[in-house]
Amino acid sequence: MGMTFEDAVAVLTGPGSPFEIAEAEVLGRPSRIFTQIPPTLRDLFDLIRARPADDVYIVFEDERWTNAEVLESIDQIATVLVERYGVTKGDRVAINMRNFPEWITAFGAVTSIGAIAVSVNAWWTGPEIEFGLVDADAKVLITDRERVDRIGDRLQALNIHGLVVRAEGELPAGCDHLADVVTPGATMPEVEIHTDDDATILFTSGTTGVPKGAVSTNRGVISGLFAFACRTTVEALRWAPDTPPDPATAPPSNPACFILTVPLFHVTGCVPVMLGSVTTGARLVMMRKWDPLRALQLIEREKVTNFVGVPTMSQDLISHPDFAKYDTSSLKNVGGGGAPMAPELVRKIEGSFAGKASPQLGYGLTETNGYGPGNTGPDYMAKPSSTGRVVPIMGVKIVDPNGSEQPNGEVGEVCLSGPMLIRGYWNRPEATAESIRDGWLHTGDLGYIDDEGFVYVVDRIKDMVLRGGENIYCSEVEAAIFEHKDIHEVAVFGLPHERLGEEVVAALQPTPGKTIDIDELTAFLAERIAPFKIPSQWFVRDEPLPRGATGKILKREIRDLVLDGTF
Numbered sequence: 224m225g226m227t228f229e230d231a232v233a234v235l236t237g238p239g240s241p242f243e244i245a246e247a248e249v250l251g252r253p254s255r256i257f258t259q260i261p262p263t264l265r266d267l268f269d270l271i272r273a274r275p276a277d278d279v280y281i282v283f284e285d286e287r288w289t290n291a292e293v294l295e296s297i298d299q300i301a302t303v304l305v306e307r308y309g310v311t312k313g314d315r316v317a318i319n320m321r322n323f324p325e326w327i328t329a330f331g332a333v334t335s336i337g338a339i340a341v342s343v344n345a346w347w348t349g350p351e352i353e354f355g356l357v358d359a360d361a362k363v364l365i366t367d368r369e370r371v372d373r374i375g376d377r378l379q380a381l382n383i384h385g386l387v388v389r390a391e392g393e394l395p396a397g398c399d400h401l402a403d404v405v406t407p408g409a410t411m412p413e414v415e416i417h418t419d420d421d422a423t424i425l426f427t428s429g430t431t432g433v434p435k436g437a438v439s440t441n442r443g444v445i446s447g448l449f450a451f452a453c454r455t456t457v458e459a460l461r462w463a464p465d466t467p468p469d470p471a472t473a474p475p476s477n478p479a480c481f482i483l484t485v486p487l488f489h490v491t492g493c494v495p496v497m498l499g500s501v502t503t504g505a506r507l508v509m510m511r512k513w514d515p516l517r518a519l520q521l522i523e524r525e526k527v528t529n530f531v532g533v534p535t536m537s538q539d540l541i542s543h544p545d546f547a548k549y550d551t552s553s554l555k556n557v558g559g560g561g562a563p564m565a566p567e568l569v570r571k572i573e574g575s576f577a578g579k580a581s582p583q584l585g586y587g588l589t590e591t592n593g594y595g596p597g598n599t600g601p602d603y604m605a606k607p608s609s610t611g612r613v614v615p616i617m618g619v620k621i622v623d624p625n626g627s628e629q630p631n632g633e634v635g636e637v638c639l640s641g642p643m644l645i646r647g648y649w650n651r652p653e654a655t656a657e658s659i660r661d662g663w664l665h666t667g668d669l670g671y672i673d674d675e676g677f678v679y680v681v682d683r684i685k686d687m688v689l690r691g692g693e694n695i696y697c698s699e700v701e702a703a704i705f706e707h708k709d710i711h712e713v714a715v716f717g718l719p720h721e722r723l724g725e726e727v728v729a730a731l732q733p734t735p736g737k738t739i740d741i742d743e744l745t746a747f748l749a750e751r752i753a754p755f756k757i758p759s760q761w762f763v764r765d766e767p768l769p770r771g772a773t774g775k776i777l778k779r780e781i782r783d784l785v786l787d788g789t790f
Contacts, residue, residue, distance in 0.1 A: 228397065228457065231458075232615060235453060242453040242614075243257065243259055244257060244615060244616055246257050248383045248659050249442065250420070250677055252662040253642075253662070254662070255615065255618075256446065256485060256642050257260055257449050257453075257616060258565060261415075261438070262441065262442075262445075263416045263417070264444060264445065264498075265336075265337075265414075267298060268335055268444060270343040270400065271501065272290075272294060272503075272505075273292055274290050276289060276291035280500075280507065280508060281324045281507050282507070282508045283324050283511070284511060286324065289600065289651075293327070293328060293331075296324070296325065297331040298410055298411045299407075300330035300332035300401070301333075301403055302412060303386065303401075303409075304333065304363060304386075305349060305704040306770070308386075309611065310338050311337075312390075312415075312416070313421065314338045315359045315361045316333045316340060317355065317364045317365065318333070318340060318342055318365050318366075318753060319362070319364060319370045319485075319488075320365070320367035320388065322487050322509050322510065322511070323389060323712055324514075324703075325401070328641070329365045329388075330342075330497075334423070334441075335413050335414075335672050337414045337420060338753060339413075339421050339422060339423065340422065340423050341355070341361055341436070342423065342425045342487070342493065342693045343355045344486075344488050346486075346754070346755060347373075347749065348752065348753060349375065351749065352752065353433065356374075356381060356423035357381065357421075358650075361435075362384065363385075363656075364384060365388070365389055365401075366380060366385060366388070367387065367566030368389065369745065370391035371385060374670070375394060375601045377396050379395065383459065384399075385396060386399055386401055387399065388401045397713060405689075417441075418442045419440045420610075421438055422439055422443075423439045423486070423491075424436040424486075424649055425436070425439075425490055425589050427588075427589040428589070429751040434502070435651055436650075436651075437589045437645045437649075438493055438646045438647055438649050439645050439646065440646055442549040442642055443592055443644060444494060446594075447470065447592025447643035448498050448502060448594075450613075450616050451494075451594055451597075452498060454455065454597050458560065472529070477526040478506065478526075478528075479504075479528050479529065480525055480553075481504035481505050481507050481529045482508045482522060482527045482530055483507055483530075483764075484536055485692065487690075488586075490589045491531065491587075491692075495531065496527050498767050505529070508525045513536060513539075515540050515542075516543060518536075518540060519540065519543060519545065519546065519551070522551050523550045527554060527580055528553055528555045528556070528557050529555060530554055530557045530558070530580075531726075532585075532692075533559055533560070535722050536726065537557055537572060537721055538571075539560065540557075541575050544574065545574075552576070556581050556583050556599070557572050557576065558584050559583075559692075560584060560595075562694075568605055569584075569607040581601075582599065583597065584599070584603065584611065584651055585598075586610035587679060588664070590610055590644060590659075591617075591645075591664065592643045592644075592645070594610075594617065594641075595610070595613065596611040596612055597613070598677070606677055607673040608675075608679060609673070609677040609678060610678050611677060611678065613678075614699065616641050617639060617641040618639065618641060619638070619672065620662070620663070620672060621633065621638070621671055621672055629673050631671070631673060632672075632673065634671045635670075635671070636666065636670075636684065637666045637668045639663065639664045640662050640663045644659065644664050645659075649764075659683050668680050668682070668683055669681050669684060687717075688715075688717035690717070690720075690724065690755060692725060695702045695727055695756050699756070700729070701714070701715045704731065704748065706747075707747055709737040709738075709739060710734065710737045710739075711732045711735065712731065712732045713729055713730070713731040714729065714730045714731070715727065716729075716778045716781065718760070718782065718785065725756075726760065727758075727759060728760040729761055729762070730785070730790065731761065731762070732763075733765065736759055739761075739763055744761075745757060761786060762781075769782060770782060
C-alpha cells in the first residue's frame, strides 16, 4: 500500500514539489498559496494550444470538437467581444445557455480578454435572467435560442448586446447570430491580465432569497482547481500498489475522460469538471441534459473514466433497469457533491462497477470555487458519513455562535479559509462582511471535525432546501407565493426525498373566505420562479400556522407534524 495522508501531502506540497505551498498575502490577507499554478485563466486556456490540434477535446452528442476547433471558437468570440461590442478589461459578459460547447468557448473568450464571465442560471425565468444581468451590469449576453426568447426585447431596453448561438430565424433587436459576426482566422486580442484581477461571477442565493453574485479572481478560481488536482494526486500516492503493474500483462488504461452531467453555470460543472479538463487535457463528454440511460450509453461509447454529479445521479445510474447491459468498466471514480451521499449509496457504488470505480464526495461551495473537504476510496468506505479532509492550502475550523473555535468532536459552524475563497459579493459589501470575517468564510453549515481531521456536516443554519444539488432558499419561494392575492400566510421547507435528497413543500393558510386552486397557484408561480423551486407538495389549512412566542412560524414543528401525518 502507498503512504499516509500526511506523508503524501508533505511530498506533494513541500519546496520544489508540483503543488508547492508558500505563505503570501492575497487581497490583503495572509494566505497559503500554490506557487506553481498558471497566473490567469488566459494562461490556463493557452495550455490547449500546446496540445495536438487534431485531438478531440469536446464530445457533444454526435459532435466532436478538436483542440483546434475549440481554440478557433475561443479566439473568434474574443475578437467579436472586443471589436464589435467594445468589451474591455473588467466589463461583465454574461453567459446564459444550456450545456453547449459554445458555453465553454465563450467562457474561455471572456476570461482571456480580462472581462468577467457572469454565469447565469439557465433554468431562470425571464425576470430572473433580467435581475442577473442588471445586478452584474452586464455589457453583453451570450445565449441560446431558448434563453433569448425568455428575455425577449428587454435586452435592447437594458442596453445589453446579445450574441446568440445555435439559433435560427429572426432575433430580438440588438442581438446577433454568432455565425454572422465571427471572422475566420481571428486571433486572440492582446490584453494584460493580473492574477488578482476579477475573473468570474457565479450567482448564489442568500438567506434573503435574493441571488448574490459571488466574485472570484483568477487566483481564486485556479487555486480551487489546483486544490482538487492536489487532492487527487495525494489519493493516488496513498493507494498506489507497492509493486507497479507489469505493462506487458496489465490491462490497457483508458485516457482520462470526464462526463459533464451538471450545468456549467454551477461551480462543480465549471471548475473541477470543465476547467479540470482544460488543465489536464482530459476529453470532455457533454450531456445536453441529464438522462441516466444516455449517460450509460456515453460512458460505454467514450470510455469515460470520471463521473461527477450530485448523488442522485449516481443513484439514477445504478438503479437504471439497463445498467447491467452497458460496459462501465472504464470508470475510475463515481461521485461529486452538492448534497450528502447516503452510506448505502457509497456501498452500492463500491460494488456496482466492473472496473472497481471508487466512490467519492466533496463538500464545496460557490464561495470556495467548489473546493472543500473530500472523501474517497477506502477512507469513504470507513467513514461514509464524513465529507473528508482538505489539503493544507485550505483551512477548516468549527466555531460556536460567539466565534470561538470548538475542539474536535464539538458541533459548531463550519468555517473555511484559503486563496480559493471568493473576493466577495458583487456590489454587496454588507453581505461580504457578514460571510467572510478575518479571512474565514462562515458557511452557515453545522458540523464537527474528528481527531483525524475528517469533517462531518450535520445540519444547516440557513433556511434552505437542497434539492438534487440545487440550493433553494425558502424565503425566495415564500416571497413568490405571497404575491398571490389569496395567500394569508405560508411556510416553505424541505422534506426527505429518496432520489433528490430533499423536495420543496409548502404549508399555507388562504386569505379568510378564499379557497386555493393548487394548479392555478402552480401556474402563477411558473411565471415568477424556476420550476425546480416550485413546491411539489402543498399542505393547506384554514387555521393559522403554528407560531412561537415571538410570532415566528415554527417550520420545524410544521415539518414534524407533516411527517407524522397530523398536520
